[in-house]
Ligand SMILES: Nc1ncnc2c1ncn2[C@@H]1O[C@H](COP(=O)(O)OP(=O)(O)OP(=O)(O)O)[C@@H](O)[C@H]1O
């Protein structure tokens with residue numbers, strides 16, 4: 001055995017140990033550490049470990065799923081912009097990676113004035129996200145017969161990801177290798193062997209953060225609309241991403257609430273430097289008046305509205321005088337004020 005062969009064999013068993021420890025294969029390390037050790041640079045394996053981790057697993061960032069809840073009556077271009085703004089924000093921090101966006105239209109039981117059927121709202125949201133490769137529409141919330149607190153929707157999506165993560169981890173785990181041995185490639189498989197182990201996959205279940213505009217954050221302060229314990233769990237366990245909207249001063253709002261202030265690190269404020277105060281209310285108003293909403297909503301949504309004759313004076317009158325579901329639901333146990 002030549003000197004280099006011996007070094008390579010030694011490094012192979014080292015690599016096996018490293019693989020057990022880090023869950024990576026160290027081919028690059030074997031080659032380069034043999035080379036560098038030959039030259040007497042004993043720090044080379046550590047350097048290569050770092051290099052390998054940086055090259056093979058650059059995404060040590062926390063994965064985030066953005067969940068936007070609302071009426072989407074109808075969905076507008078600005079709703080879609082919220083996702084882009086939040087994604088840019090998270091990626092610029094270097095700490096988070098946004099892997100998915102979910103639009104969850106509220107169910108009909110919400111009883112907001114002018115709310116048209118969830119069926120139409122979900123279909124329009126699907127048309128709007130047709131060309132997006134990362135934002136999707138989920139109709140679970142809208143299919144519920146009763147109105148659901150937003151916290152329950154967050155929990156549902158978190159749980160769903162958790163189950164999917166555990167299932168994937170079981171599928172991805174692959175065989176455990178013996179110490180000092182490299183994993184064998186599956187016969188007839190052209191796919192590289194998955195290196196994730198179960199605990200890593202479970203650990204990497206993404207965080208589901210609530211994506212909203214500043215008006216929604218400020219609605220936390222409306223008496224009896226939100227439950228204090230729900231607000232606490234949202235900002236403590238999940239986190240919130242809030243896009244600035246004309247007329248709101250969220251920083252002051254957070255400052256004035258002890259709960260929000262305590263969890264301010266989990267409330268991400270995103271400044272929209274190209275403000276565009278499109279709102280569904282204004283879109284509906286324009287439609288009732290026969291005005292164009294082109295370039296304010298996606299073309300597919302506009303065509304759908306025209307085809308189905310949505311948004312008239314009649315539809316705007318629906319639920320008039322009916323209390324909003326959360327106000328009805330939360331009234332019997334008056335909640336504490338948010339500000340203190
Ligand atoms: N122009 C906007 N800037 C920032 N956030 C927005 C904007 N439009 C909507 N949002 C946010 O999108 C989410 C869903 O909004 P929603 O469906 O209530 O639309 P909306 O335009 O606010 O509707 P409406 O005019 O009927 O109140 C909310 O969190 C809301 O704050």
Ligand SMILES: O=C(O)c1ccc[n+]([C@@H]2O[C@H](COP(=O)([O-])O)[C@@H](O)[C@H]2O)c1
Pocket residue numbers: 069070071072106110112148149150151216225226227230326
């Ligand atoms: O969870 C709550 O207590 C709660 C109280 C009020 C409103 N929400 C949600 O906030 C969203 C508000 O949407 P909108 O269109 O009324 O601005 C909608 O998804 C509601 O279900 C949620």
